[in-house]
Amino acid sequence: MRILDDFTNCENGVRLDGKVAIVTGATSGTGLETAKNLAKRGAKVIIASRSPAKLSDARKNIIKSSGNGNVVARTMDFESLKSVRNFAQEMYLSEPRLDILINNIGAIALEDRLTSDNLHLMMQVNYFGAFLLTFLLYPLMKSSAPSRIVNVSSMALLLGHIDFEHMNDVGKSTFEYYANAKLAEILFTVEMHNRIEGNGVNIYSMDPGLGKSEFFRNSNVTFWKTVLNTGLLIVGRPLDRVATMPVFLAVDPRFFSNNKVLTKRLWEESKRLVRITPEEDWERF
Template identity: 40%
Template sequence: MLLVALLLISIITIIILSVKVSSGICKFSHHLAGKTVIVTGANSGIGFETANNLAQRGARVILACRNLERAECARKKIIDSSGNQDVLILQLDLESFKSIRNFVDNIYKTEKHLDILINNGGNYCTENKKTEDGLLKGMQINYFGPFLLTSLLLPLLKKSAPSRIINVSSFLYVRGRIDFENLNMEKCFIKYRVYENAKLCTMLITTELDRRLQGTGVTVNCLHPGVVNTNIMEAIENFFVRAILKTLKSFYKNSWEGAQTTIFLAVSPEVENISGKYFKDCHIAELAQKAQNLDVARKLWDTSEKLVGLK
């Protein structure tokens, strides 16, 4: 019981401290007329607020969502709020490589350029379940799917340079572990480690992608949005942890506040030539050394290419 109590106190302390320093607001009013933006998971939460803000700035915004009904509802709200009619929906299910490839095919058919790719979509999925592609569901939704999507869109992003890739991650990456013998958690499954590992992979791939994009005019950065009051909290299985998190809701950011760093990275002239960095509250933050290991990042890229069918 003492160990459980200490764990709960640690969780509360981390959350409160994280929220206390989470006050970054994007203060740039730059317009994005003529720019094309893709936002994954844009039908609710941070993704919706991000898409709405960029539409208000005049961008052509593509809502990449799994649920078309919810996406259409979000689209109508964004158009009503922004007055921008250039808001589109394309179905994208990160749990399916076939869906990702179909989405990318449609993008290449309809879009002449892509200026900003925002990998926002994700899910706190901890169940030991495989997708149709044979990968752990939580790993594919949060990492392998976005990796494939980004890889397939790189030629268009390079053609559209200067362009930006923005990866929404989490401070929980610090608890992640990279085991190339168990990347898909088939040998040893630890459910609370799924999300953490996926986010560490996101950090490492941001590091490697930055190396690969040198000289192309394409930048890539990742971010922690803060502790945000979104429906992702409902997916946490542990009753006691979920109960504690719910009691602390008054400390959380709302979705608008949680979207600010993503918006900052999309529009700020200050980061036009900055790449391979980790941001919190609209500022560069310290990134743990294990997320900057170039050898691990390079090996993870090669391994990921094989697992998603690019090699």
């Protein structure tokens, strides 16, 4: 696995006719633009989010923008591991293949509380949900190889740390949880690469940088929400340009931490916390 450190030219003309792609968090922002880009290339695009109304609007937007009517909207709420499992099960029932999975969901300033799965809301939405979804869909992607997984991360990971005894404690700042989740996402990417290398599924992680979005929309402090979102709209890159980065990793034909003890432990702890069952655990076979 290589790090891509130059996104200045992520354009290519790769077609995706006959391919199936999932983009999570695709109702707005970079996720929406990523889905548009994939649809323009001819892929069947499945967008996933928790709001049926927003999904419906996004689907119409993508079809209108791309001219590709093969866009499917399916609900999935990362706040619920059951919802993630239901989504994965529906994929196996309805799709014979899966070529691209782009884990784009990310949120900051969510409530400081545990979910019904006994995981911290920020950690579950920003890490555990994507871990579980990727783990469950891997056998389908392996059977569709060559296929690719792209995890959209953030430079906030540089401020993160992994404390296995306190990963889901209530009482820390939401930004700390966000940084921890993004670090965990990078480490999970590295560990999964180590475990599946040679099976025809490539996994990448990338930082999209600043985009013109309302990323801080969940903040309950109006002043900072306004200031930070305004700042992004001023200095951020256009979202259609940001979206070329995950798409490039997902489709370009050319194509980090090396602490194996840490990544292996995080992998096993993540499997335990999201309650991977023997039937779901492809590593046993």
